[in-house]
Amino acid sequence: QVQLVESGGGLVKPGGSLRLSCEVSGFRISDYYMNWVRQFPGKGLEWLTYVNHDGRSTNYADSVKGRFTISRDTAKNSLVLQMNSLEVEDTAVYYCAKDSGVRLVGYMDVWGKGTRVTVSS
Amino acid sequence: EIVLTQSPATLSLSPGERGTLSCRASQSVSTSLAWYQQKPGQAPRLLIYDASNRATGIPARFSGSGSGTDFTLTINSLEPDDFAVYYCQQRSDWPGTFGQGTKVEIK
Numbered sequence: 658q659v660q661l662v663e664s665g666g667g668l669v670k671p672g673g674s675l676r677l678s679c680e681v682s683g684f685r686i687s688d689y690y691m692n693w694v695r696q697f698p699g700k701g702l703e704w705l706t707y708v709n710h711d712g713r714s715t716n717y718a719d720s721v722k723g724r725f726t727i728s729r730d731t732a733k734n735s736l737v738l739q740m741n742s743l744e745v746e747d748t749a750v751y752y753c754a755k756d757s758g759v760r761l762v763g764y765m766d767v768w769g770k771g772t773r774v775t776v777s778s
Numbered sequence: 779e780i781v782l783t784q785s786p787a788t789l790s791l792s793p794g795e796r797g798t799l800s801c802r803a804s805q806s807v808s809t810s811l812a813w814y815q816q817k818p819g820q821a822p823r824l825l826i827y828d829a830s831n832r833a834t835g836i837p838a839r840f841s842g843s844g845s846g847t848d849f850t851l852t853i854n855s856l857e858p859d860d861f862a863v864y865y866c867q868q869r870s871d872w873p874g875t876f877g878q879g880t881k882v883e884i885k
Contacts, residue, residue: 700863702876719873754821757833763869764869
């Protein structure tokens with residue numbers, strides 16, 4: 658059964674850090690591009706970053722470039738998002754999502770349930 | 779960054795009616811557009827990709843059309859399970875962007 662399960666969210670002060678994980682089952686993350694997408698409290702969605710099948714190619718939205726880092730642990734079949742220098746504007750639900758193709762297609766066909774991140778003093 | 783504008787913001791319909799949702803791009807995205815459905819407390823679900831192709835397991839009452847800057851999602855004969863928020867997303871240019879959503883509510 659294909660499943661993505663995020664964890665690691667919580668309440669953090671501005672300037673702090675969080676490490677989100679996404680446990681993947683039902684397929685190998687080494688076979689697909691993987692993404693992180695967030696949804697703001699007002700419900701807007703933002704595609705943050707992706708990593709390719711071998712972990713060598715990544716890209717980031719300007720809003721998180723230099724602060725967030727995506728990585729993968731193929732041994733654990735999991736995806737990680739390291740978030741540093743967090744800002745109040747980073748408050749959102751963070752989703753791990755599988756790309757629909759083995760190359761970067763840019764559509765996400767499997768999503769986790771999300772993990773909530775709140776940045777507040 | 780390509781901006782996607784969805785209309786209307788809210789669509790009030792009765793079960794059995796047809797719903798027509800619009801998504802307009804600030805510049806051409808060719809057919810590189812998807813539609814997602816999101817229900818409360820759930821993640822988005824891919825419905826349509828490349829403007830007109832249904833994703834795996836999506837019922838035939840969902841159809842997509844359009845190219846360039848104007849796109850439409852049509853839901854024929856709305857079922858109770860279809861009342862949700864719908865988002866369009868373009869993947870023509872990085873970062874792929876989402877529209878602000880259209881809520882389809884029960885009239």
